[in-house]
Amino acid sequence: MIEDKNTPRTQISDLGEFGLIAHLTKNFKIKQPTTDFGIGDDAAVLDFKDKKCVVSTDLLIEGVHFDLAYMPLKHLGYKAVIVNLSDIYAMNALATQITISIAVSNRFPLEALEELYAGIHTAAKLYEIDVVGGDTTSSTTGLIISVTAVGYANKEELTYRSGAGEGDLLVVSGDLGAAYMGLQVLEREKQVFEVNPNAQPDLDQYTYLIERQLKPEARKDIPELLKSLGVNPTSMIDISDGLSSEVIHICKQSKVGVNLYEEKIPLDPTVISICEEFKLNSTTIALSGGEDYELLFTIKQEDYPKIKANPNLTVIGHITEEKNGIGLVTRANEKIELKAQGWNPLTP
Numbered sequence: 001m002i003e004d005k006n007t008p009r010t011q012i013s014d015l016g017e018f019g020l021i022a023h024l025t026k027n028f029k030i031k032q033p034t035t036d037f038g039i040g041d042d043a044a045v046l047d048f049k050d051k052k053c054v055v056s057t058d059l060l061i062e063g064v065h066f067d068l069a070y071m072p073l074k075h076l077g078y079k080a081v082i083v084n085l086s087d088i089y090a091m092n093a094l095a096t097q098i099t100i101s102i103a104v105s106n107r108f109p110l111e112a113l114e115e116l117y118a119g120i121h122t123a124a125k126l127y128e129i130d131v132v133g134g135d136t137t138s139s140t141t142g143l144i145i146s147v148t149a150v151g152y153a154n155k156e157e158l159t160y161r162s163g164a165g166e167g168d169l170l171v172v173s174g175d176l177g178a179a180y181m182g183l184q185v186l187e188r189e190k191q192v193f194e195v196n197p198n199a200q201p202d203l204d205q206y207t208y209l210i211e212r213q214l215k216p217e218a219r220k221d222i223p224e225l226l227k228s229l230g231v232n233p234t235s236m237i238d239i240s241d242g243l244s245s246e247v248i249h250i251c252k253q254s255k256v257g258v259n260l261y262e263e264k265i266p267l268d269p270t271v272i273s274i275c276e277e278f279k280l281n282s283t284t285i286a287l288s289g290g291e292d293y294e295l296l297f298t299i300k301q302e303d304y305p306k307i308k309a310n311p312n313l314t315v316i317g318h319i320t321e322e323k324n325g326i327g328l329v330t331r332a333n334e335k336i337e338l339k340a341q342g343w344n345p346l347t348p
């Protein structure tokens, strides 16, 4: 996209740093009552009154976390916001503000950054969060984006990874594995394109998978839903690295074990068929794929009637005592120990 000779290319240096910041942030309006002051001073001012404030940050590096060959900048901006909001929702909190920091090389014209910010703007609007600051600097190589998200919750509503107790039910929202398979499809198309640039990929049947990879959504609705059902989860985490890795986090930090049932893991039909096409095991993909941004949480058994009819939620296991271990009960009714094969950021 940025190589396209037909799109206008305005040098960032034409605007200068402050001109650039003003240009990129001109559409951001303050809407949240907890924002006292946003962009324009040395720091933003927030007021959460008697609430607990939650903060989370993420760093995205070109070539490590995203590939601009198939990730449009608008989607990248959107996704950078979403992955951070997901962490706030995983605390059972409401996300209210973000800051965005970018490092860009002169390889990027202004129009490319406008695209990036269009995606950020869309996400901010949809998720009703204020953009209250950031930082802008230059990079000698690729694009770097860091987003920090802020939110709040009542003290008793906050859900930590450490709160799961024996007998609790393990619940997941949505379905798993689609984002990872979307990436596999995109990588395959990229290789085809490198061999034959005139090949026109037919990606229609993969729409859901590609959307899950390029335009993921954060489960803002789940904390709201749980509140409306009168359910306070005992622990919660978002699924960024794959189900196994997140289940292990909850178990280790809560000092409990789990029986996770393979047959209960929610899979979209397109994930099942693409796994057959790629000759991959769909359970392995759901366990290790990552980037689904669904929420994984535990609830007290007595809350089961409140959630059981909800199509967004699936009970996939139950919490046991620690010495039972972290086990996957297979369709053949064999129990195997779960190991995290999730994406390891230090060995990309």
Ligand code: ADP
Residues within 6 Å of the ligand: 021, 024, 025, 038, 039, 040, 041, 042, 043, 044, 100, 101, 102, 131, 132, 133, 134, 135, 136
């Ligand atoms: P400072 O010199 O104190 O770092 P800056 O000139 O970098 O201040 O930033 C001025 C204002 O613009 C601040 O409110 C800052 O948070 C905001 N800002 C800077 N860069 C960005 C960006 N990329 N996106 C959003 N807001 C930004």
Ligand code: MG
Residues within 6 Å of the ligand: 134, 135, 136
């Ligand atoms: Mg600055």
